[in-house]
Amino acid sequence: MLTPTGELVAAARAAGTAVPAFNVITIEHAEAIVAGAEAAHSPVILQISENAVRFHGGRLAPIAAATRAVAEAASVGVALHLDHVEDTELLDQAAACGLHSVMVDASRLPYAENVAATAAAVVRCHEQGLWVESELGEVGGKDGAHAPGVRTDPAEAARFVAATGVDALAVAVGSSHAMTDRTARLDHTLITALRDAVPVPLVLHGSSGVPDDELRAAVAAGMVKINIGTALNTAFTGAVRAALAGAPDVVDPRKYLAPARDAMAETVRTLTTLLASH
Ligand code: G3H
Ligand code: ZN
Numbered sequence: 001m002l003t004p005t006g007e008l009v010a011a012a013r014a015a016g017t018a019v020p021a022f023n024v025i026t027i028e029h030a031e032a033i034v035a036g037a038e039a040a041h042s043p044v045i046l047q048i049s050e051n052a053v054r055f056h057g058g059r060l061a062p063i064a065a066a067t068r069a070v071a072e073a074a075s076v077g078v079a080l081h082l083d084h085v086e087d088t089e090l091l092d093q094a095a096a097c098g099l100h101s102v103m104v105d106a107s108r109l110p111y112a113e114n115v116a117a118t119a120a121a122v123v124r125c126h127e128q129g130l131w132v133e134s135e136l137g138e139v140g141g142k143d144g145a146h147a148p149g150v151r152t153d154p155a156e157a158a159r160f161v162a163a164t165g166v167d168a169l170a171v172a173v174g175s176s177h178a179m180t181d182r183t184a185r186l187d188h189t190l191i192t193a194l195r196d197a198v199p200v201p202l203v204l205h206g207s208s209g210v211p212d213d214e215l216r217a218a219v220a221a222g223m224v225k226i227n228i229g230t231a232l233n234t235a236f237t238g239a240v241r242a243a244l245a246g247a248p249d250v251v252d253p254r255k256y257l258a259p260a261r262d263a264m265a266e267t268v269r270t271l272t273t274l275l276a277s278h
Contacts, residue, residue, distance in 0.1 A: 001071075001072070001074060001076070001077055002068070002077075002078060002079070002080070003043060003077030003078060003079055004079055005045055005079035005131045007077075008043050008045060008077055009168060009224055009225055010201075012276075013201050015278070016220075017275065017276050017278060018218075018219040018223055018224050018275040019043060019044065019079075019224065019225055019226070019276075020045065020225075021044070021045035021046075021081060021225055021227045021228070022044060022045070022046060022229070022232060023083065024046050024047065024052065024063065025055065025233075027063075027070070028257055028260065028261045028264070030066060030070040031070055031261060031265075032232070032236075032262075032264035032265040032268060033265070033268050034070050034071065034073075034078060035261075036266065036267065036268025036272060037076050037078065037268060038074060038075050038076055040268070040272035042076060042272045042276035043076050043077035043078065044076070044078055044079075045079045045081050046070075046079070046080055047080075047081040047082070047103075047227070048060065048063055048080075048081070048083065049084045049229075050082070050086060050087060050105075053090065060082070060090060060093045060094075060097050061097055064080070065097070065098075067080060068080055068097075080099040080100050080101075081100065081101045081103065082099050082101070082103065085102055085103060086105050086108075088117075091124060091125060092128075094128070094130055095129060100130070100131060102133070103134065104118050104132055104134045104166075106121075107134075107136065107139075107170075111160075114134075114160075115164055118134045118166065119163060119164045121134075122165045122166055123165075126165070131167045132165075132166050132167050133169070133170060134169065134170065135170035135171075135205070136152050136160045136172075137156075137157075137171060139172045139175060139176060139206050151173065151174075151187065152190075152194060154193045154194050155197065157171065157198050161200055167200055167201075168201045168202070168224070168225060169201075170202075170205050171191075171194050171203070171204075173186050173187045173190050173191050173194070173204070174186040175204055175206035176206045178206070178229075179208055179209025179230065180208075180230060180234055181209065182210060182211040182212075184209040184211070184214065186204075186210065186214050186218050188221045191221035192221045192222060195221065195222025196222075202222055202223050203224070203225040204226050206227070207226045207228045208229060208230035209230075212274055215275065216274065226275055231267055232267055232268065235267040236260040236263060236264045237260070238263065239256070239259045239262070239263035239264075240257075243255060243259050243260070
């Protein structure tokens with residue numbers, strides 16, 4: 001069932017748990033994530049990134065409609081989110097496509113410009129009923145390079161939230177995007193300091209590279225929304241490789257997409273169970 005992002009995040013925060021936000025690229029991603037969430041009996045956020053929209057020829061509507069239809073049929077709460085938006089024109093399509101929330105990503109800009117761009121986007125998004133996340137202290141890896149040394153300063157984070165009016169804040173605490181091994185180490189003291197400094201829920205990006213014990217500790221320290229993408233693609237692509245290995249006669253994509261979707265669902269189930277438990 002469709003449930004707004006703000007509601008899922010508020011419920012997780014009140015319960016001392018976290019809600020996972022998984023990246024959707026194809027309809028199989030949406031199906032796998034919902035299947036995994038249903039198996040875990042826990043809500044999830046389905047997020048479509050600007051990069052994924054670009055993959056679909058710059059059109060948000062088709063993948064958003066498919067994702068929304070899969071979410072509507074779910075037996076658990078599912079929110080719809082637009083992730084890492086740098087193109088502000090795309091923000092205006094989010095509400096029209098039935099999404100609940102957006103992440104305004106102006107983190108590449110210097111601080112003052114990030115504040116101005118984010119504050120303007122927040123006004124525009126709130127007018128359309130969208131919940132808004134943004135990022136301070138760029139989490140590395142979006143261009144393939146890790147930046148594990150980057151950290152968000154708690155005092156600056158407090159000023160940023162007050163100046164922009166965002167509903168949630170993504171922070172840099174040691175994770176990095178697109179890691180295919182789970183070796184990231186987080187600064188849990190900093191997570192606690194950030195949680196105490198800002199009034200809004202904290203978001204962890206690049207969570208695929210974070211091992212289970214670190215994820216548990218991050219949630220205990222105050223992370224509420226946990227973004228995961230690469231781990232799903234690792235499971236999916238591994239299953240495709242296994243299905244095609246030694247099977248040169250296979251031509252029907254369902255022969256390798258079905259096991260890949262199952263493998264992705266199982267990854268979603270285990271991560272969702274981990275994050276939803278106290
Ligand atoms: O916004 C999306 C996430 O931060 C996913 O990062 O692919 O490294 O798990 P990841
Ligand atoms: Zn991210």
